[in-house]
Amino acid sequence: MDADIVLRLENIDKSFSSVKVLEGVSLSLRRGSVLGLVGENGAGKSTLMNILGGVVQKDSGEMFYGGKKYAPREPMDATRAGIAFIHQELNLFTNLSVMENIFIEAFPKKSFLRILDTSLMKKTASRILEQLGENISVSSTVGDLPMGCRQMVEIAKALHVDGKVIIFDEPTTSLSNKEKDKLFQVIRSLKERGVSVIYISHIIDDVLTLCNQVMVLRDGKVIGTDAVGNLTKEQIIHMMVGRELTRLFPYVEKKPGAPFLEVANLCRENVLRDVSFQLRKGEIVGLFGLMGAGRSELARAVFGVDAFDSGHVTIGGQRVESLSPVSSIEKGVSFITENRREEGLIMSKTVRDNLVLVYLKRLGGKLMSVNKAEEERASERAITDVKIKTYDKNTQAVASLSGGNQQKVVIGKWLLMEPQVFILDEPTRGVDVGAKLEIYNYVNALALRGSAILFISSEMEELMGVCDRILVMTQGEIAVDLPRADFDQERLMKYAVGGKGCYDN
Amino acid sequence: MTTRAASVHPLEYFYRYGLYFVFGVLVLVFSLITSRFYDPDNIINILQQSAAIGIAVVGMVFVILAGGIDLSAGSTMYIAATITAYFASRGAGLVPALLISLATGAMIGALNGLVISRWRVVPFIATLAVQIILRGLGSAISGQTLIYFTGPAQDFLTQTAVLGIPVITIIFLLIVGVGQFVLVKTSFGRQLFAIGNNAAAAEKVGINVKGKLFTAYLIAGAMAGLSGLISSAQVGAVTPDFGRGSEFLVISAAVLGGVSLFGGKGRIFPGALIGVLIITCIENGLVLVGANPYSYTVVRGLVIFLAVMVDCVRNKGELR
Numbered sequence: 001m002d003a004d005i006v007l008r009l010e011n012i013d014k015s016f017s018s019v020k021v022l023e024g025v026s027l028s029l030r031r032g033s034v035l036g037l038v039g040e041n042g043a044g045k046s047t048l049m050n051i052l053g054g055v056v057q058k059d060s061g062e063m064f065y066g067g068k069k070y071a072p073r074e075p076m077d078a079t080r081a082g083i084a085f086i087h088q089e090l091n092l093f094t095n096l097s098v099m100e101n102i103f104i105e106a107f108p109k110k111s112f113l114r115i116l117d118t119s120l121m122k123k124t125a126s127r128i129l130e131q132l133g134e135n136i137s138v139s140s141t142v143g144d145l146p147m148g149c150r151q152m153v154e155i156a157k158a159l160h161v162d163g164k165v166i167i168f169d170e171p172t173t174s175l176s177n178k179e180k181d182k183l184f185q186v187i188r189s190l191k192e193r194g195v196s197v198i199y200i201s202h203i204i205d206d207v208l209t210l211c212n213q214v215m216v217l218r219d220g221k222v223i224g225t226d227a228v229g230n231l232t233k234e235q236i237i238h239m240m241v242g243r244e245l246t247r248l249f250p251y252v253e254k255k256p257g258a259p260f261l262e263v264a265n266l267c268r269e270n271v272l273r274d275v276s277f278q279l280r281k282g283e284i285v286g287l288f289g290l291m292g293a294g295r296s297e298l299a300r301a302v303f304g305v306d307a308f309d310s311g312h313v314t315i316g317g318q319r320v321e322s323l324s325p326v327s328s329i330e331k332g333v334s335f336i337t338e339n340r341r342e343e344g345l346i347m348s349k350t351v352r353d354n355l356v357l358v359y360l361k362r363l364g365g366k367l368m369s370v371n372k373a374e375e376e377r378a379s380e381r382a383i384t385d386v387k388i389k390t391y392d393k394n395t396q397a398v399a400s401l402s403g404g405n406q407q408k409v410v411i412g413k414w415l416l417m418e419p420q421v422f423i424l425d426e427p428t429r430g431v432d433v434g435a436k437l438e439i440y441n442y443v444n445a446l447a448l449r450g451s452a453i454l455f456i457s458s459e460m461e462e463l464m465g466v467c468d469r470i471l472v473m474t475q476g477e478i479a480v481d482l483p484r485a486d487f488d489q490e491r492l493m494k495y496a497v498g499g500k501g502c503y504d505n
Numbered sequence: 506m507t508t509r510a511a512s513v514h515p516l517e518y519f520y521r522y523g524l525y526f527v528f529g530v531l532v533l534v535f536s537l538i539t540s541r542f543y544d545p546d547n548i549i550n551i552l553q554q555s556a557a558i559g560i561a562v563v564g565m566v567f568v569i570l571a572g573g574i575d576l577s578a579g580s581t582m583y584i585a586a587t588i589t590a591y592f593a594s595r596g597a598g599l600v601p602a603l604l605i606s607l608a609t610g611a612m613i614g615a616l617n618g619l620v621i622s623r624w625r626v627v628p629f630i631a632t633l634a635v636q637i638i639l640r641g642l643g644s645a646i647s648g649q650t651l652i653y654f655t656g657p658a659q660d661f662l663t664q665t666a667v668l669g670i671p672v673i674t675i676i677f678l679l680i681v682g683v684g685q686f687v688l689v690k691t692s693f694g695r696q697l698f699a700i701g702n703n704a705a706a707a708e709k710v711g712i713n714v715k716g717k718l719f720t721a722y723l724i725a726g727a728m729a730g731l732s733g734l735i736s737s738a739q740v741g742a743v744t745p746d747f748g749r750g751s752e753f754l755v756i757s758a759a760v761l762g763g764v765s766l767f768g769g770k771g772r773i774f775p776g777a778l779i780g781v782l783i784i785t786c787i788e789n790g791l792v793l794v795g796a797n798p799y800s801y802t803v804v805r806g807l808v809i810f811l812a813v814m815v816d817c818v819r820n821k822g823e824l825r
Contacts (some may be wrong), residue, residue: 076711091709093702095769100695105711107692115690 012061022220034197036211044220053078083165084158094143099125128156148179167198202290241489249465252444257281260452266311273477279452286467287456294476303335332420344410351393352379359416382412404435425456474499535790556677557736559781561755563684564728567721572701572768576632579751580639582733585609586743590654602658606734614726618719652743662738685774701768758784761812
């Protein structure tokens with residue numbers, strides 16, 4: 001065995017309730033090298049890293065770290081072993097100083113009264129930060145520092161516990177360009193010091209400039225691992241998506257009518273950049289983008305959940321002055337959020353209660369009471385319409401339904417409102433193949449009845465299967481609006497990764 | 506970091522120095538209205554009153570910093586005072602009295618800590634329930650009657666002074682010093698700040714969050730117990746209403762002194778100490794100027810309201 005290999009994973013398998021998330025994944029990480037890990041959303045990157053970090057346990061396979069078997073049971077095991085994670089959201093205490101953050105797990109103490117040894121902390125922290133080429137004052141409060149500096153503090157923390165492997169998960173999303181250059185410099189210097197890095201990112205150009213090797217994951221399998229020099233950006237994108245449309249996506253020819261929902265120049269600082277688009281009646285429009293591109297944020301802004309800085313929304317020819325979920329629902333807009341457990345359902349309530357939740361206003365009986373007979377009819381109608389499998393809608397809690405049936409309850413709830421505009425955010429996530437097909441069918445049926453539909457998904461093939469047009473979002477703006485004739489996986493991915501100007505050169 | 510200094514919001518100056526300003530104005534106004542306010546006897550009086558509530562405030566700061574709250578403080582004071590007064594009046598000396606009050610409070614604090622850290626009951630509800638239970642229990646012990654607090658312990662606590670400073674004020678200042686030391690200079694203190702800032706992250710970096718929370722509640726309970734002993738010794742009796750609502754005075758003194766109800770922010774010295782002085786000066790001043798007794802609760806309510814409002818405005822939308 002090569003003594004230079006710090007970390008080796010062999011044939012890692014992992015399933016979540018019969019869904020295979022990782023299948024026979026192997027990886028080896030050399031001392032002082034940077035391995036880029038790329039893959040679509042849901043390819044299994046996070047699960048793999050969670051296994052490495054002891055957050056979840058693998059089903060089978062072996063891990064070796066420093067030549068010895070490595071099996072973390074909890075995150076602290078990974079930290080103690082010297083494997084550090086730097087996530088998008090940092091694990092820092094904003095009310096404490098830089099040096100306190102670096103030493104938080106185990107403060108150095110003086111023998112007298114076990115007082116904190118501030119001078120030792122100061123000295124060590126300054127030395128580590130100096131090595132990183134960072135001159136922040138170690139006694140400044142972390143909450144006062146810009147994001148780039150905070151990340152350096154997190155890196156310093158990892159080095160202080162003698163981190164041999166540092167995993168960066170999308171580290172550049174909240175950084176300015178200057179901070180990003182700085183981060184790359186630091187990662188290169190870490191490399192020279194013999195620290196190994198796993199670098200996860202959607203930004204292929206960054207991966208190509210920074211990494212020694214690239215590993216591509218797709219559908220839980222390793223598609224390929226190669227030295228950066230042997231790969232081009234196009235090849236990596238091809239590896240990320242390259243599969244045939246194997247599953248069935250029912251596409252229906254429609255005759256789109258007049259524009260019904262129009263969004264003009266929507267802006268929100270750091271989130272949405274001048275977004276304009278329209279939805280026509282009887283049209284299914286897909287919204288594709290990578291994690292953090294701003295898709296859900298856009299949907300939330302259009303529905304009136306989140307505020308925006310400028311721009312406006314027109315529904316049915318009328319400009320909406322004060323946008324709120326209530327006014328949107330009144331105007332016939334429905335919204336299925338991506339967090340069905342937190343935002344879409346009341347998990348502890350029954351199927352019936354959930355189904356009539358939005359419809360309640362129309363169930364008015366005498367003296368502000370709820371018309372029970374009508375409630376019964378409405379919920380029964382929804383159950384037959386979307387084929388919800390429940391043994392008793394009046395007593396079964398939604399929490400005990402399968403993922404697919406839960407999603408059907410959400411859809412059924414909105415169908416009662418006969419929506420003119422239907423915004424679906426990741427409606428098929430965590431739903432089995434059969435239920436997925438049913439969901440596509442409802443969406444098609446709605447469009448045929450003349451509703452305008454915005455279908456948000458990370459699954460490219462599903463969008464290509466059911467949509468008439470696809471909007472691709474990158475970094476808060478719409479990079480392209482592709483008609484069905486131009487659908488092409490690599491093209492979509494290229495826009496999603498590279499943005500508007502990706503075909504410029 | 507010149508850019509940082511330049512970006513200090515004008516309001517930030519108010520947050521930083523407003524406390525001293527308010528305290529100064531308060532002293533000035535009361536002094537202008539009545540000369541009895543700055544009479545040396547009254548100043549001693551204010552210091553004694555501050556000591557009684559201030560000791561409980563020190564304990565409360567530990568809990569609030571960790572992101573919790575202890576609504577049982579007033580009832581803890583009541584029951585600790587009742588039990589201590591019973592024994593003290595039957596001849597228990599100073600040291601036993603101190604120990605009894607501390608132990609009673611610590612036991613209640615341990616109960617709070619256990620329920621909150623182990624069984625994850627929301628602190629607000631857990632300590633509210635304990636507050637109500639203890640109030641009933643205390644009434645049962647005392648039979649809803651006045652219990653006199655006499656004996657050697659009471660004599661010592663009320664009649665001793667060192668260089669003109671009452672002994673309870675000295676005890677209070679000692680506790681302020683120790684509390685400040687623990688929060689600023691020890692690992693336990695710094696980790697409490699971390700927990701108050703982000704409990705989930707604290708757990709991830711391997712801090713024993715449950716244990717530290719438990720200890721914080723234990724300290725708060727013990728301090729409330731001691732505070733009960735000292736304020737009942739001052740009065741010389743424990744009335745059935747003793748300590749009722751005191752938790753709000755205690756909490757508002759802490760919050761007024763800049764200890765954030767959101768957790769992770771604040772100091773015992775000088776912050777909470779000034780908060781205590783402001784609260785006692787207001788109470789004392791209102792009596793001296795002969796204000797309508799019913800106005801006391803109105804003013805108390807206003808103070809709590811203002812303190813919490815400033816806390817909310819100051820810490821709203823803060824990047825964590």
